[in-house]
Amino acid sequence: MSDLNRNSSPNSIYCQPVFVIALWLSLQSCASTTAFHQNTFRPDFINSEKRIEAFDKLGQLNADAIIGIDSPDGTFSLPADIQFRTADTLFIQIYDPLGRKLAYVELNGVDYSILLQRNGTFLSGSDLPKELSGIELPAVRPEDFKRLLLGLPVSSPSVQTTYFNNTTYPKSVMIGNEAGTWKIRYRLYESVNDIPLPSEISFRNRKANVEIQIQLSNFSPTLRKFAQ
Numbered sequence: 001m002s003d004l005n006r007n008s009s010p011n012s013i014y015c016q017p018v019f020v021i022a023l024w025l026s027l028q029s030c031a032s033t034t035a036f037h038q039n040t041f042r043p044d045f046i047n048s049e050k051r052i053e054a055f056d057k058l059g060q061l062n063a064d065a066i067i068g069i070d071s072p073d074g075t076f077s078l079p080a081d082i083q084f085r086t087a088d089t090l091f092i093q094i095y096d097p098l099g100r101k102l103a104y105v106e107l108n109g110v111d112y113s114i115l116l117q118r119n120g121t122f123l124s125g126s127d128l129p130k131e132l133s134g135i136e137l138p139a140v141r142p143e144d145f146k147r148l149l150l151g152l153p154v155s156s157p158s159v160q161t162t163y164f165n166n167t168t169y170p171k172s173v174m175i176g177n178e179a180g181t182w183k184i185r186y187r188l189y190e191s192v193n194d195i196p197l198p199s200e201i202s203f204r205n206r207k208a209n210v211e212i213q214i215q216l217s218n219f220s221p222t223l224r225k226f227a228q
Contacts, residue, residue: 041189041196048152048168054195055150056086059222061192067094068213078102082149082216090146112142136208138175138182148173149214151186151198169196180207192219 044050055061065080081093092105096118104115113124123129128145131137138145144154151170153161160174173184188200197219203212 041191042194045194045196046167046169051150051152051195054193055084057223058084058086058193060085061222062218062220063216064218065092066213066215066217068211068215070211070213072209084146084150088143088146090149107142107146110141110143136180136205136210138184138203138205140175148184149198149201151189151196180205190216190219193221193223 045054061084063082065082067078067080069076069078076097078097079095079099083091085091088109090105090107092103093101094103094105096102101117103117106113110126111124112126112128113122114129115122126142128140128142129137130139139158140148140154141156144156144159147154148170153163153168153170154173158176162171162173163169164171169189170184170186172186175182175184182203182205185202185204186198186200187202188198189196190199191197197216199216199219201214203214204210
């Protein structure tokens with residue numbers, strides 16, 4: 001019998017799984033607090049309307065994005081340029097893995113337009129398509145999609161949101177539709193001009209076996225002229 005077995009007592013054997021469970025819970029807590037450090041953001045931004053007011057003072061906000069897609073057809077990443085002009089207007093230029101222009105998306109108010117630049121297909125309207133290039137998409141309105149990217153609450157009967165404690169910062173969002181339920185997780189927030197914005201978001205549909213991850217970096221805000 002080894003020294004380890006001779007020195008092991010019933011109490012130590014019992015404590016091992018308890019220790020493992022405690023460690024797992026602490027890691028889960030760390031994962032949650034890593035995504036959101038409330039004390040690094042201005043207290044008044046707990047109010048989502050205050051965040052919108054602060055965001056609207058920006059002339060525009062540019063960011064680099066990596067859109068990672070994991071689906072039954074394969075796994076790949078697409079670079080993109082994102083530009084917000086207030087909380088109401090969003091432009092997205094998506095490139096293919098070789099850096100060629102692939103799709104241009106504009107969300108303006110309640111309307112959207114999408115140009116698939118490789119074949120010239122143009123889509124527009126007030127209801128986002130249910131799929132794009134064979135990829136199932138969450139059933140959200142254009143204005144809701146912008147709010148989801150900005151980490152703002154969405155008011156819709158099909159959307160269920162959980163928040164970080166005592167805040168209006170979304171932690172996860174559930175969107176149900178015919179193709180199954182999409183779960184959106186906010187994995188990381190970043191302070192941009194003191195405004196908390198999501199920098200890592202995951203969209204997952206277990207039924208369709210599709211996950212879309214959006215990573216935002218290199219935020220470049222420009223203040224609106226004469227903004228106070």
